[in-house]
Amino acid sequence: MTTSFNIPPSQSTPAISADWDAGVLAISGDSYPENSFDFFTATIEWIESFLAASGNRALRLDLSLVYMNTSSVKAMMDIFDLLEEAHAKGRAVSVDWYYDPRNERVEILAEEFREDCSFPFNITARN
């Protein structure tokens, strides 16, 4: 999948937009599908394709995730593992995670992910 795609949000799944030309993957909203592994498969494949493509272009994740169930957390960890691997090979990858300052749980969630990542990972409060 070497193109861009958009998945509109649903009750239990976040909005996802992947922009191949800009090298940006944006995910926002709540994520608690019953089968997160299936839900995130297309996104994970897109990241793999992008990172495998020639040109060594930078990839940035723009995240405004709020509530995540544990299977979504696991899928997100798989995504960060892909980024970590690319980073180790010298690829420019980064994450910008935005959260509502009224909900400190989201900040803690983002921080726990960041603990296992060595690439640039910014966590920013945004109303």
Added chain:
Amino acid sequence: MDDIDFFGLRELFTRNRILLCFNGPISRSLIEEIGNALKNYLHADNAQPSAAMDVFGAYIEMTQNIRHYALRQGYGEAESSATILVARDDGGAYVVQAGNVVETADGEQLTARVGQLAGLDKAALKAAYKEQLRRPRDEAASSGAGLGLIDIARKSSRPLAARLMPMPDGKAFFSLQAVI
């Protein structure tokens, strides 16, 4: 059929400050719809956003664990039922409780696991969570309910409590209570 003591049922709900209660077959869409009702209740109840998210999260992990278990066991509709309750205790804390029919051996294993988690402090729970998160997916799936249980324990202000009530045919009713 005996006449249901409807007034008595109402009194029971009121006395126990029950916000939400459900008993019956649970589907994916029903989990979402009840979850929506719960979100609205918590909002109307002026719950802090972080507390509301913890209550909602405990509800989601419990009910999705029940669904995954019933699917894995190939249970029919009657056995795929869940009993769900959200209430407030005397101190104003939220109580999230869910129960389902399980094989007795699975119920005993789960109860033992809950007991282990109850002995862990927040730091140890975080370490257990990260360790479970790193386990391969198939391994995590076979042990069942691993990550979800730890997640609920981390959201709780008191140790998780589990109960197992024997039922006929080698089955038991497992219930889990989290105080947020």
